[in-house]
Amino acid sequence: MSNPQILLKARPAGRPGPEHFEFVESAMPAPGRGEVLLRHRFLSLDPYMRGRMDDTASYAAPVALGGVMEGECVAEVLESQHDGFAPGDWVRGARGWQGFSAAHGSSLVKIPKDGGGVSHSAYLGVLGMPGTTAWVGVTEIGRPKPGDVFVVSAASGAVGGVAGQIARKYGCRVIGIAGGPEKCRYVKDVLGFDDCLDHRGDLPAALDAACPDGIDVYFENVGGPVQEAVLPRMRAFGRIAFCGSVATYNTRPLPPGPNLSILTRRKLTLQGFIVSDHPLAWPVWRERGAAWLRDGSLKFKEDVVEGLQNAPDAFVGLLEGKNFGKLVIKI
Ligand SMILES: NC(=O)c1ccc[n+]([C@@H]2O[C@H](COP(=O)([O-])OP(=O)(O)OC[C@H]3O[C@@H](n4cnc5c(N)ncnc54)[C@H](OP(=O)(O)O)[C@@H]3O)[C@@H](O)[C@H]2O)c1
Structure with missing residues (x-):
């Protein structure tokens, strides 16, 4: 048996293509002391991986040329040399774009063998990194209050779809932004958002109609023209959870002007203020x-x-x- 792997072959200058990846069959890994042998069942693909293909300073190191592409997996334990794991256990871990790996037990999180009422793959999405991202962005940065107008972009996506639903639970009026009528219908009819606007249409006009008094919280996932349309419509004392800007990840060279994606990458806090609001x-x-x-x-x-x-x-x-x-x- 061999281990199928996808390696980073070359760094893209813009949009990645097949020429930047290499498929190889490698030797099966052998677990050492404290390690388990994993058979990967699901691999998560996420926008952040585009950043890992670049050799630029960021919050995480890039994937090395010739290295296995990074990614979170849900996997089944085949063999164990760690007291905490037994064959047949299911785990989540950052194990990369490959079929098998040997991982130290301390780097893995157990998930229910039977999924615990959801699919095993849900631990890579709604109950995994994207869902947790939505929870942090909404509750810690968005700080939603009942009646707030809460706008979220990439609203049908892994993060945005959860973020908007959490904000609804906090009593916000939630407006999604998504690409195309099918996604917008899903966001409204299935996810239960109050409205969803198609960014392929006249987004500024749609925002004016949907949020005539402005926006209290913006959960930013895409950047680019969507961001340009939303920012001028923020109300005083609004909050922006600057989660990501996927629309710009392939853009090279970057357009002139400040590149606000640095807010996410360096985890910056940017807060406007006027002194007269601080009488004390x-x-x-x-x-x-x-x-x-x-x-x-x-x-x-x-x-x-x-x-x-x-x-x-x-x-x-x-x-x-x-x-x-x-x-x-x-x-
Ligand atoms: N800060 C963190 O810790 C953290 C963690 C996870 C994810 N993120 C960020 O959160 C964002 C969403 O991630 P996700 O996992 O939810 O992704 P996802 O489910 O894969 O959704 C990505 C969506 O972004 C939208 N999009 C892509 N290119 C676009 C463009 N050029 N213009 C407008 N919209 C575009 C598309 O939706 P539409 O067709 O509806 O536009 C696409 O379906 C990304 O920016 C990601 O980097 C940040």
């Missing part, structure tokens, strides 16, 4: 700032212009960087 901070800062001024650890510089009549010129200069320090007019 004013007296706190006055006291803290005054103390730091007194002990000399806080410095400041003023640019004082004499005469009210000079205010217009000074103001125009301010917008061109001509002031040096806090600009004030001495009247």
